[in-house]
Amino acid sequence: MKIIKVTENVSLKRTIDTGTEKQRKAVEAIIEQVRQDGDQAVAQLTETFDRVSLSSFVVTQAEIDAAYEQINENVLEAIREAIENIRDFHMRQKRQSWMTTKEDGTILGQQITPLDSVGVYVPGGTAAYPSSIMMNVIPAQVAGVKKVVMVSPPQQDGSWSAGVLVTAHELGVTDMFKVGGAQAVAALAYGTETIPQVDKIVGPGNIYVALAKRAVFGEVAIDMIAGPSEIVVLADDGANPAFIAADLLSQAEHDPLSSSVLVTPSNEVAENVKIEVEKQLQKLPRKEIAQKSIEDYGAIYVTASMAEAVDVVNKLAPEHLEVLVEEPMLYLGQIRHAGAIFLGPYSAETVGDYFAGPNHVLPTNGTARFSSPLNVDDFTKKSSIISYSKQAFLANADKITTLARLEGLEAHARAIDIRLEDK
Structure with a gap:
């Protein structure tokens, strides 16, 4: 797993398969x-x-x-x-x-x-x-x-x-x-x-x-055209490297195209997670898939500070984000782009996959910047209701016809005028 010192812009290496x-x-x-x-x-x-x-x-x-x-x-x-x-x-x-x-x-x-x-x-x-x-x-x-x-x-x-x-x-x-x-x-x-x-x-x-x-x-x-699964772990120097490695591999075993990334200001955590990933990989039934994913789409970003680490996370806009820091709630308000946010050492991404309650159908490929998990709203539609009173109509008719004629839509304006002429 590659360890990369953050110097400039970062991006989550992704594969968007549009088919041949x-x-x-x-x-x-x-x-x-x-x-x-x-x-x-x-x-x-x-x-x-x-x-x-x-x-x-x-x-x-x-x-x-x-x-x-x-x-x-x-x-x-x-x-x-x-x-x-x-x-x-x-x-x-x-x-x-x-x-x-x-x-x-x-x-x-x-x-x-x-x-x-x-x-x-x-x-x-x-x-x-x-x-x-x-x-x-x-x-x-x-x-x-x-x-x-x-x-x-x-x-x-x-x-x-x-x-x-x-x-x-x-x-x-x-x-x-x-x-x-x-x-x-x-x-x-x-x-x-x-x-x-x-x-x-x-x-x-x-x-x-x-x-x-x-x-x-x-x-x-x-609903959406979902890409390969993604996980980003935001960790400080107190995070458990074994937990982080296990969670990164939980996504890597999905698909060779899955992306697993650690972002941390700690060199020690970065090195220990790299060792743990290699160690745990050897025991996985889906080792070949997970190894390919880690080699091609895995990364460890080491930042100069936690503030920079949070900035990196927001730029990555991951499908799954785990926040493994001493006080995760302190950082929640700073996270703007993530499909699902898992706070603390016992909120493993797998908990959300199966049991906790929130939906696991999440935006991928950076679309967490502008889209949301599958939810109840996705299965409804909304109709606007307008019931204008005569008083409101008479008070606003001139403004409405002014706007219609501003757009050059005379028939729109006359639909108002004819009602003003009706005695």
């Missing part, structure tokens, strides 16, 4: 095929890419029952408690519609309406991500979305993992389809005979899923 021309054209062809041929196209594409032939995409009650038989009580208890924590946090984000009445009788307000339907994409195949289901489904449910449709690639035997099925069932998801890849995104965007069309598609996936989401944006809404 071949991949983009392949995705466009898949989307058009699903638009034209619906279920038939989805079945053919699933057989081609997932090597699974399904007579039906629909998850059955028998599959759900079988999944519960495979899940032990400790796992089920952890799933249920995580759901409770995540739901409680997101309930606090919920907004209410509002209206205000002015003295002249004008009523202004904002009506907040949940989306009618949302599609949740869950990565699958050889992996299983129950936490991804919770983080995408729960804020939609809290917002009031009535129809949540879940898609995920089938395993080689045509099933889903027990953890995925049980988590979805515990959340009350009833529309579940064993479909993945760009064909699943296209099915959600345009609908098929079996899979309903939705208003918004959320959830992570591979490059083909990301390109498909980008391609259908405008027909439907999407």
Whole structure:
């Protein structure tokens, strides 16, 4: 892991995968095929890419029952408690519609309406991500979305993992389809005979899923195009190097493109963390992935002071930020750009991934400068309410027509004039 003395500007080395021309054209062809041929196209594409032939995409009650038989009580208890924590946090984000009445009788307000339907994409195949289901489904449910449709690639035997099925069932998801890849995104965007069309598609996936989401944006809404995972640790001279190394590696094992960075004014901490990373790497089951990530996208920035370290963190605008300093609350107000902020030695990033309650779908690639974690607002839309009284209309008509004519929009102005002429 490289130790770099901060002298000028720093940047988090990132890879933004926009796909190759071949991949983009392949995705466009898949989307058009699903638009034209619906279920038939989805079945053919699933057989081609997932090597699974399904007579039906629909998850059955028998599959759900079988999944519960495979899940032990400790796992089920952890799933249920995580759901409770995540739901409680997101309930606090919920907004209410509002209206205000002015003295002249004008009523202004904002009506907040949940989306009618949302599609949740869950990565699958050889992996299983129950936490991804919770983080995408729960804020939609809290917002009031009535129809949540879940898609995920089938395993080689045509099933889903027990953890995925049980988590979805515990959340009350009833529309579940064993479909993945760009064909699943296209099915959600345009609908098929079996899979309903939705208003918004959320959830992570591979490059083909990301390109498909980008391609259908405008027909439907999407959450974001997320990049590889990132973590930055801000540490002082009292931080535990073993904790820091473990947390850096927790992101490095995601993907060879993941970025893990330490920012500290302490040379001693920097050297000890470098040693710890190498030591802990040797014991990881996903050693090759984590090592590649650390070699290509890992770094330790050593600054002249804590003030400079905080400045570096804000320039990096990371997805995850851990603040491992003696009094982390003192620095919270100085941190302007981070997707999620973890304060203190026992707030490991993994706590937020699975259990604490805040959403783990976070802005990547420096977009924490202007965007937020997935939240309840992402599943609502807002309508402005305007009820102008006659008194207010007469008092302001001349100002309104003045502004309309200033823009050269005579018909706009005459829409006001005709009401002034009406006796």
